[in-house]
Amino acid sequence: MxxxxxxxxxxxxxxxxxxxxxxxxxxxxxxxxxxxxxxxxxxxxxxxxxxxxxxxxxxxxxxxxxxxxxxxxxxxxxxxxxxxxxxxxxxxxxxxxxxxxxxxxxxxxxxDRSVLFENLKRAKAWVPIDGTYDLGSGPRMTMEEQEAAYPLSRCISCCCCMEVCPQFNEDTGFVGAATISQVRLFNTHPTGSALKRERLAALMGDGGIQECGYAQNCVEICPKDIPLTRSISEVGGAVMKQAIGDLFRK
Ligand code: SF4
Ligand code: SF4
Ligand code: FES
Structure with a gap:
């Protein structure tokens, strides 16, 4: 029975x-x-x-x-x-x-998974609407922009992507895929993009996006099917572009 x-x-x-x-x-x-x-x-x-x-x-x-x-x-x-x-x-x-x-x-x-929240703070993973300056009525997002942003907004901060990432360890201090994907989300938001340069700068250097070995364990384990490797490629390209631009500005 x-x-x-x-x-x-x-x-x-x-x-x-x-x-x-x-x-x-x-x-x-x-x-x-x-x-x-x-x-x-x-x-x-x-x-x-x-x-x-x-x-x-x-x-x-x-x-x-x-x-x-x-x-x-x-x-x-x-x-x-x-x-x-x-x-x-x-x-x-x-x-x-x-x-x-x-x-x-x-x-x-x-x-204790507070490392993810510390990483999100490091990358300023929020839309700056603190009222200290006039944002106006705010730009509208097109349907296409909303459709691209929605899957990224589904992150539940579970940290599974960091658990399975071979690069996420004390030696590298790597921020991990979830934070990188949130940078993509907030950088594509019309108001959030005010902090775009600072977010990309936060992903340069030790523990930044260059630590990713592109093993793709993260995208396979994510319970919310977030396109993490696409986020890593896009944000990696933007970080590189900004780093090169900064070199020439010096
Ligand atoms: S692609 Fe690989 S190294 Fe990069 S964040 Fe995902 S699991 Fe980690
Ligand atoms: S596994 Fe997916 S849902 Fe969980 S923290 Fe990583 S990106 Fe977010
Ligand atoms: S209890 Fe909330 S995700 Fe499982």
Missing amino acids: ADSKSVLFKIRRQGSPHTSPHWEEFSLAWHPGMNVISSLMEIARNPVTRDGKPTTPITYDANCLEEVCGSCAMLINGTARMACSALIDKLEQPVRLEPLSKFPIVRDLAV
Whole structure:
């Protein structure tokens, strides 16, 4: 009988950034439509391991439960993806859950992804409408411009593209594909383009766009199908043009 099936989980636990990780196994009764987050909620209601040992609920991040907020990214069977859209029926068992590996651990499956927000600040990834100068009524965007911008605006800051990028590490300080794509988005916005030069300048030098090895792991993993390699090519071309122009202006 289908309802008597069970689902086995193997979850990497770590109490704090300073303690050693260990694994715990959990077994839940199968029911239709289970996903990773609903399973973690179920474990939290009765935190007992597979061999009957009481333990603590698993710590993880989640909010929207519909692949919009980007907070529930983790490694599921070794792949960076969103836990709220990972259906148990489509996963091999035991379902192995681990935190993203390139970000500081907070606890269990929760990691600190503030590096992305620092990178977005570095690249001024916003439209400057702070009211300190007159922007007028603002230019209109054509349908074509809106259609080109929309896919880029779908980024949910999940950091999966950075997790899988071979160049995103402490040695390079590379900003990663998400930030580069946001530079493209805001530079093509008619009001946002006021900061275009500063954004491109932020992507020059160490940790900038030249660190990208064009391995394309990012575009393959992105849960929102953002055309990241196209963004990298376009922004890379613009950075190069500006750098050469600046040389001649000196
Ligand atoms: S193309 Fe490759 S190196 Fe460049 S950002 Fe994407 S994964 Fe990283
Ligand atoms: S570009 Fe894609 S993979 Fe990267 S943070 Fe945004 S949504 Fe996530
Ligand atoms: S909980 Fe928001 S994307 Fe998964």
